[in-house]
Amino acid sequence: xxxxxxxxxxxxxxxxxxxxxxxxxxxxxxxxxxxxxxxxxxxxxxxxxxxxxxxxxxxxxxxxxxxxxxxxxxxxxxxxxxxxxxxxxxxxxxxxxxxxxxxxxxxxxxxxxxxxxxxxxxxxxxxxxxxxxxxxxxxxxxxxxxxxxxxxxxxxxxxxxxxxxxxxxxxxxxxxxxxxxxxxxxxxxxxxxxxxxxxxxxxxxxxxxxxxxxxxxxxxxxxxxxxxxxxxxxxxxxxxxxxxxxx
Amino acid sequence: xxxxxxxxxxxxxxxxxxxxxxxxxxxxxxxxxxxxxxxxxxxxxxxxxxxxxxx
Numbered sequence: 001x002x003x004x005x006x007x008x009x010x011x012x013x014x015x016x017x018x019x020x021x022x023x024x025x026x027x028x029x030x031x032x033x034x035x036x037x038x039x040x041x042x043x044x045x046x047x048x049x050x051x052x053x054x055x056x057x058x059x060x061x062x063x064x065x066x067x068x069x070x071x072x073x074x075x076x077x078x079x080x081x082x083x084x085x086x087x088x089x090x091x092x093x094x095x096x097x098x099x100x101x102x103x104x105x106x107x108x109x110x111x112x113x114x115x116x117x118x119x120x121x122x123x124x125x126x127x128x129x130x131x132x133x134x135x136x137x138x139x140x141x142x143x144x145x146x147x148x149x150x151x152x153x154x155x156x157x158x159x160x161x162x163x164x165x166x167x168x169x170x171x172x173x174x175x176x177x178x179x180x181x182x183x184x185x186x187x188x189x190x191x192x193x194x195x196x197x198x199x200x201x202x203x204x205x206x207x208x209x210x211x212x213x214x215x216x217x218x219x220x221x222x223x224x225x226x227x228x229x230x231x232x233x234x235x236x237x238x239x240x241x242x243x244x245x246x247x
Numbered sequence: 248x249x250x251x252x253x254x255x256x257x258x259x260x261x262x263x264x265x266x267x268x269x270x271x272x273x274x275x276x277x278x279x280x281x282x283x284x285x286x287x288x289x290x291x292x293x294x295x296x297x298x299x300x301x302x
Contacts, residue, residue, distance in 0.1 A: 042264075043254070053257035056264050060271045103274050111267040118263050216275060223282035227289060234293070243293040246286075 012229045013238050015089055019222045030215040037208030045202050057115040059206055063213035064107035069171055071101035071217065072136060076168040079161035091157040094164060095147050096224035100217055102140035109133055120184050128177035129185040132170060139167040
């Protein structure tokens with residue numbers, strides 16, 4: 001197998017060039033998927049026979065929760081790559097994705113609380129799904145704080161990588177919390193492996209907003225990583241030239 | 248017009264639906280604006296450093 005792509009991946013300049021070419025397409029995908037999905041979900045999808053119109057919060061709540069968890073898995077993978085192969089780019093990805101993951105967890109929690117009021121009669125309960133999502137938010141805070149507290153770049157990279165890997169145990173707990181414990185939270189409405197548990201005209205806009213949130217996550221992540229790459233490579237010639245071109 | 252106000256009312260769930268969407272929109276916008284501002288700041292810092300070196 002040809003491993004040269006793997007070494008290229010470690011090259012900041014290569015990443016900066018290729019991400020610059022991809023970024024406009026992800027922006028386009030984000031705008032299209034989110035605008036169509038949200039208008040469809042808010043205006044054209046039929047209302048739920050039990051929950052009325054409050055169920056429309058699903059079109060932002062579920063995508064945010066998906067991205068929040070996928071992002072954490074990505075941090076753990078980046079952590080392993082950082083520890084095993086010392087790839088600089090993996091550390092950049094880990095550090096840049098953490099705040100986006102925290103914001104996505106925040107969206108999932110706050111929209112869930114708002115949705116809970118008309119549906120369950122309360123904004124918050126200490127049940128398994130909600131509590132494990134709150135722990136996810138604190139894990140993100142921990143990774144961000146740890147990265148900022150350590151001034152040595154190598155030590156910070158190792159410490160955040162270890163925390164990201166250890167914390168990944170929370171992800172299956174979130175996923176199976178609705179099956180393992182009695183909870184107010186409804187079970188998954190969106191599965192890759194099974195037929196959708198909702199009518200197709202409700203489900204399809206959800207698919208669009210889920211993909212839209214992933215696209216927006218990618219846009220934000222690439223933008224952050226590009227700035228961080230330029231900052232770290234500030235002494236190299238290509239980075240200086242790239243900065244000069246932009247001013 | 249009644250169609251629009253009916254839509255905004257969301258069958259009595261309007262405040263919940265619209266506040267959830269508003270908060271989400273602000274947070275998503277923030278996630279794109281933040282790195283954009285950071286990049287502009289880095290570019291101007293670099294430009295200032297270059298001018299200092301030229302003097």
